[in-house]
Amino acid sequence: MSESPVRTNTKERTQNNETTEVGEKTDEQLDVCPECGGSVAMDAEHGETVCNDCGLVIEEDSIDRGPEWRAFDSAERDRKSRVGAPTTNMMHDKGLSTNIGWQNKDAYGRSLSSEQRQKMQRLRTWNERFRTRDSKERNLKQALGEIDRMASALGLPQNVRETASVIYRRALDEDLLPGRSIEGVATAALYASARMARNPRSLDEMSVVSRVDEMELTRTYRYIVRELSLEIQPADPEQYLPRFVSDLDLTDETERRARELIERARRAGLLSGKSPVGLAAAAVYAAGLLTNDTVTQSQVGDVASISEVTIRNRYKEILEADTVTA
DNA sequence: ATGGTTTTTACTGCGTC
DNA sequence: GACGCGGTAAAAACCAT
Numbered sequence: 001m002s003e004s005p006v007r008t009n010t011k012e013r014t015q016n017n018e019t020t021e022v023g024e025k026t027d028e029q030l031d032v033c034p035e036c037g038g039s040v041a042m043d044a045e046h047g048e049t050v051c052n053d054c055g056l057v058i059e060e061d062s063i064d065r066g067p068e069w070r071a072f073d074s075a076e077r078d079r080k081s082r083v084g085a086p087t088t089n090m091m092h093d094k095g096l097s098t099n100i101g102w103q104n105k106d107a108y109g110r111s112l113s114s115e116q117r118q119k120m121q122r123l124r125t126w127n128e129r130f131r132t133r134d135s136k137e138r139n140l141k142q143a144l145g146e147i148d149r150m151a152s153a154l155g156l157p158q159n160v161r162e163t164a165s166v167i168y169r170r171a172l173d174e175d176l177l178p179g180r181s182i183e184g185v186a187t188a189a190l191y192a193s194a195r196m197a198r199n200p201r202s203l204d205e206m207s208v209v210s211r212v213d214e215m216e217l218t219r220t221y222r223y224i225v226r227e228l229s230l231e232i233q234p235a236d237p238e239q240y241l242p243r244f245v246s247d248l249d250l251t252d253e254t255e256r257r258a259r260e261l262i263e264r265a266r267r268a269g270l271l272s273g274k275s276p277v278g279l280a281a282a283a284v285y286a287a288g289l290l291t292n293d294t295v296t297q298s299q300v301g302d303v304a305s306i307s308e309v310t311i312r313n314r315y316k317e318i319l320e321a322d323t324v325t326a
Numbered sequence: 327a328t329g330g331t332t333t334t335t336a337c338t339g340c341g342t343c
Numbered sequence: 344g345a346c347g348c349g350g351t352a353a354a355a356a357c358c359a360t
Binding site for chain 1: 346347348349350351358
Binding site: 307 | 332
């Protein structure tokens with residue numbers, strides 16, 4: 001102890017061996033005692049690694065991965081072992097599901113008693129129920145993959161994906177899927193969750209990354225919103241601004257102006273009935289004019305997927321309202 | 327189904343670079 | 344002549360009834 005000045009005393013170190021001291025290696029398996037240099041031994045009874053010389057506990061709560069039983073011959077081993085065939089990834093359930101034959105015969109080919117037959121029938125019923133649960137799992141897996149793919153294509157953050165998968169799961173649980181495509185419901189769920197997270201994407205943006213066309217998407221979207229009674233408030237134009245602005249490489253100042261314009265337009269009652277995307281696009285364009293950030297109508301229309309005509313109509317109104325309120 | 331509103335499509339003319 | 348912009352009319356889409 002005298003030759004190791006940085007070390008604290010032994011008790012202290014054994015008590016909190018998970019608090020790492022700087023420069024000390026803890027995650028490595030030691031075979032000599034760091035304290036006295038003596039040999040260490042595994043104490044399987046207590047799950048500890050202990051120094052033979054000084055008794056320092058080097059590692060606690062180690063896990064014994066072996067069987068907890070003992071067997072003295074192979075027959076006993078077979079009897080006591082509780083593990084079965086290796087699993088395979090070739091099957092969706094790793095080969096762990098049960099198959100029940102349809103014939104009312106036992107393993108020796110004998111017919112079953114009527115009592116046994118009824119029992120087997122019940123077992124088949126339940127097995128089928130579990131199997132359909134499995135198919136739901138597969139369905140979910142595929143859908144979640146799709147959601148993830150589309151979300152990253154659209155640059156939607158993790159929390160949006162999570163909400164989307166929750167929505168999808170609910171749709172699945174409530175048997176909303178039959179008659180609808182997995183892809184369609186997944187897209188609708190993502191669209192809904194993006195709006196709920198106030199980070200909306202327009203329907204055409206969705207349909208660009210999705211394999212379903214816009215009509216199916218809107219149909220499915222309406223359907224699941226109604227059936228799951230999701231509360232989705234209409235998107236605010238402001239929510240589109242950051243994305244448009246950054247897609248067009250405009251300045252923050254322009255974004256700020258655009259916000260202002262929308263705010264004034266809102267006061268003037270220009271927002272009701274108009275498409276929020278169109279408003280946002282027009283505001284961006286108008287703000288670009290005001291701040292000398294050069295954007296053309298078609299550029300804005302492109303990133304917002306809105307027609308130039310709409311931008312023209314909106315931005316005139318917006319500027320009108322702005323000069324009045326200013 | 328229908329009618330009103332909004333958006334899109336398509337086309338045209340004007341000014342500028 | 345290409346481009347950005349403004350305007351218009353008709354078609355299409357959307358929405359509430």
